[in-house]
Amino acid sequence: MNRFLSFVSIALVALIFGFLGAWAFTLTPLHGSATRTWLVENPDILPEMAQALQERDSARQLAGIRGEVENPFPGAVLGNPNGTVTLVEFSDYGCTFCRHSVGDVKKLIAANPDLRVVVREWPIFDGSEAAARMALVAAKQGKFAAFHDAMFASGPPSAATIAAAAEKAGIDMRAAREQGVAQDVTYELQKNHQLAQQLRFEGTPAWVVGNQVIGGAVGETNLAKAVEAARQAISDK
Numbered sequence: 001m002n003r004f005l006s007f008v009s010i011a012l013v014a015l016i017f018g019f020l021g022a023w024a025f026t027l028t029p030l031h032g033s034a035t036r037t038w039l040v041e042n043p044d045i046l047p048e049m050a051q052a053l054q055e056r057d058s059a060r061q062l063a064g065i066r067g068e069v070e071n072p073f074p075g076a077v078l079g080n081p082n083g084t085v086t087l088v089e090f091s092d093y094g095c096t097f098c099r100h101s102v103g104d105v106k107k108l109i110a111a112n113p114d115l116r117v118v119v120r121e122w123p124i125f126d127g128s129e130a131a132a133r134m135a136l137v138a139a140k141q142g143k144f145a146a147f148h149d150a151m152f153a154s155g156p157p158s159a160a161t162i163a164a165a166a167e168k169a170g171i172d173m174r175a176a177r178e179q180g181v182a183q184d185v186t187y188e189l190q191k192n193h194q195l196a197q198q199l200r201f202e203g204t205p206a207w208v209v210g211n212q213v214i215g216g217a218v219g220e221t222n223l224a225k226a227v228e229a230a231r232q233a234i235s236d237k
Contacts, residue, residue: 036100072118075139079109083116087232088208094125095204097217101154104220120192129159133180143169
């Protein structure tokens with residue numbers, strides 16, 4: 001009996017507050033037919049609403065996996081490894097748009113000394129897995145940035161271009177033969193694929209910065225805005 005009375009009491013409170021909320025809404029500019037008129041008269045708010053909705057959805061996507069997304073494979077980092085702002089790039093050496101984004105990332109790093117760029121190798125094109133494995137070998141040997149740049153400059157992944165990029169980066173190829181097939185490298189590639197699926201990425205490049213999840217080669221200007229928004233969110237905490 002007491003449990004029943006308690007349930008009724010809770011229901012009544014919820015109903016009362018529901019009516020109060022509905023009454024309060026009638027006092028706002030968004031009540032009834034006034035909604036359309038108010039939005040037409042205040043169109044500047046629409047981009048802000050769209051941005052807020054996108055950030056809310058992105059935050060939901062990142063919930064529970066942000067740590068995994070932002071925690072790099074040891075050494076697979078560009079820019080400031082101790083930076084306070086983190087930009088994550090899901091990348092494929094066989095992706096033309098990823099190649100075009102190399103310059104954008106370099107400009108961001110030059111303009112933001114506090115920027116840490118975590119590169120997640122996500123080989124989705126034919127022939128890209130061998131290049132991704134060599135990149136992780138380069139990370140193990142402390143030569144990730146050199147291989148990353150050389151590989152994209154060499155052209156689409158092939159045995160010849162991978163070997164040329166590795167030689168240019170100064171990779172120890174004898175050690176690479178074992179390191180490239182090691183369990184941690186295989187696990188990293190599997191994890192990156194799983195994370196990309198959880199974030200609903202459809203291809204490369206794809207980005208995560210702050211609460212924003214971004215797909216595609218969006219250009220240096222848009223990435224810079226996202227980096228600044230992430231920095232501002234950190235400073236507001």
